[in-house]
Amino acid sequence: MDPRPSEDFAAFVSARQSSARSTAAMRAPEPALHAVEGGLSTATSSRRGPWSRLVEAAIDVGAGVAYRLLRQPPDLLLKRLGVATPRRRTDFDTLARIVRTMDAIPGAVLECGTHYGATLLGMAHILRGRGTPARLYGLDSFEGLPEPSPEDAFEDGTMHPWVRKGALNEASFEELAARIRRMGFSDRITVIKGFFEDTLPALASERFSLVHVDCDLYDSYITCLEFAYPRMLPGGYMVFDDYGSPVYVGAQRAVDEFFAGKPERIQYFPDSAGRRYFVLMGGGLAPGAQDAT
Numbered sequence: 001m002d003p004r005p006s007e008d009f010a011a012f013v014s015a016r017q018s019s020a021r022s023t024a025a026m027r028a029p030e031p032a033l034h035a036v037e038g039g040l041s042t043a044t045s046s047r048r049g050p051w052s053r054l055v056e057a058a059i060d061v062g063a064g065v066a067y068r069l070l071r072q073p074p075d076l077l078l079k080r081l082g083v084a085t086p087r088r089r090t091d092f093d094t095l096a097r098i099v100r101t102m103d104a105i106p107g108a109v110l111e112c113g114t115h116y117g118a119t120l121l122g123m124a125h126i127l128r129g130r131g132t133p134a135r136l137y138g139l140d141s142f143e144g145l146p147e148p149s150p151e152d153a154f155e156d157g158t159m160h161p162w163v164r165k166g167a168l169n170e171a172s173f174e175e176l177a178a179r180i181r182r183m184g185f186s187d188r189i190t191v192i193k194g195f196f197e198d199t200l201p202a203l204a205s206e207r208f209s210l211v212h213v214d215c216d217l218y219d220s221y222i223t224c225l226e227f228a229y230p231r232m233l234p235g236g237y238m239v240f241d242d243y244g245s246p247v248y249v250g251a252q253r254a255v256d257e258f259f260a261g262k263p264e265r266i267q268y269f270p271d272s273a274g275r276r277y278f279v280l281m282g283g284g285l286a287p288g289a290q291d292a293t
Helices: 007-025 051-061 063-070 074-081 086-099 118-130 173-182 196-203 218-231 249-259
Strands: 034-036 039-042 108-112 136-140 189-193 208-213 232-240 277-280
Touching (some): 086 118, 086 208, 086 232, 108 118, 108 196, 118 136, 118 189, 118 208, 173 189, 196 218, 218 232, 218 249, 232 249
Parallel strands (some): 108 208, 136 189
Antiparallel strands (some): 039 189, 232 277
16 A cells, blocks of 8 residues: 555645634534434544644644543544554545445445544545545444443453543544535435434335444444344445454453354555454455465
């Protein structure tokens, strides 16, 4: 993979910087929210910009939120702020590479675990540029993590300090809605607020070409996998943000258990900066991918 930032990634970082700069100066009124079975829906937004914008980002999200973020491990901090490190570029470029194959797959895009919305907005950016009319759905409680289960513990029975109920609760549904409206994606992205078991049923009639699972915990992964898998279109992809995480160990357990005995193979695109794992529906390897097993 090209070590330079992709054109899509560079454009997306530029858009995120613009959004971050405008957020502190302007608090748009709350957009109209329309009722959806299981929750409220509207459009969502992005995380913050690269290293040169880290201080600005901390000010933007507020001192209290910045304090909570800065107590997190470095990689989690970068992930939550959307900092454009090589590893973050790898994560985005993996999704970008997959999204570019979706022109011939007429399904929707689902993200379970939207948080600040950077990934969802990045996918929308690519799809709009390619003229692909896919609808995108982002689901998040905006209340932080639910109660972890024993499957989220390390082998010694302990859990990482950030694997706890209420963690990662700093994202605001209303602020994300306002930002996405300013960035022009309100006709493409719908965000549904609430816990997955309550909100996923609203999408029961959808079929998906891409599902991005970024919800950290074992039970949340299982809930999303059980809902999305039978609604996947042939040739579609399911991407797992937390697979291989040293913090959210329950995510890999859930994925490994769920796909045991199924034809899909857990795989990744080789890149020296990191890996983002996924499966191709129907089995087989995606072009250029390597088997993770």
